[in-house]
Structure formats: structure tokens, C-alpha cells
Amino acid sequence: MFYLTFAAEFGNFTFMMEMYPTAKYDTPYDTYPVQKDLNEKMYLEVKVLSNDSKLVLFPDKCWATPSSDPEDDKSFAFIEDG
Numbered sequence: 001m002f003y004l005t006f007a008a009e010f011g012n013f014t015f016m017m018e019m020y021p022t023a024k025y026d027t028p029y030d031t032y033p034v035q036k037d038l039n040e041k042m043y044l045e046v047k048v049l050s051n052d053s054k055l056v057l058f059p060d061k062c063w064a065t066p067s068s069d070p071e072d073d074k075s076f077a078f079i080e081d082g
Contacts (some may be wrong), residue, residue, distance in 0.1 A: 014049040015057060042078055058082055 018028040020043040028045075036042060048057045062079040065072035 013055070015046065016049055017044060017046045019044055038076070 019032075019034055020026070020028050023041075023043055025043060025045060044062075046057055046059050048055050059079050060082050061077065063070075063075045063077040065075045
């Protein structure tokens with residue numbers, strides 16, 4: 001499970017992302033990194049953890065790199081333009 005807390009001028013928000021092995025979304029992976037082949041389906045859940053029901057999370061771009069550097073020259077996008 002991946003958590004990210006983001007501070008904005010109007011509050012702090014925590015975002016959660018989990019990855020599942022199947023489209024049933026029953027039990028997320030509990031060990032990372034997860035290795036996937038190119039063009040293999042990925043099942044992700046992303047949400048903002050908040051009591052404010054008006055908040056919406058729209059993942060615009062998401063990618064993976066073979067290193068821990070998100071700016072690595074080699075990257076693989078799995079969400080582009082939402």
C-alpha cells in the first residue's frame with residue numbers, strides 16, 4: 001500500500017494507492033515491488049482518505065521506472081491523460 005500526504009493551502013490530504021493481482025480486487029499485494037510484464041493488465045485502486053465526500057481524485061498520469069528515481073529516462077506509463 002502506498003500513502004502520500006499532500007499539503008495544500010486549504011488543508012492536508014492523504015492519498016492511498018493499492019495494487020491487486022486480479023480484477024476481483026479482493027486482496028491487494030502486500031509485498032512490493034511487484035513485477036509486471038509489458039502489456040500485462042494492472043489492477044489499481046486510488047482514493048483520497050478524507051471525511052469530505054466532495055473530494056475527488058482523478059489520476060491524470062501514472063508511470064513506473066526500473067529504478068527508485070521517478071525521473072529515470074526509462075519509464076513506462078500506465079495512465080496517460082486520465
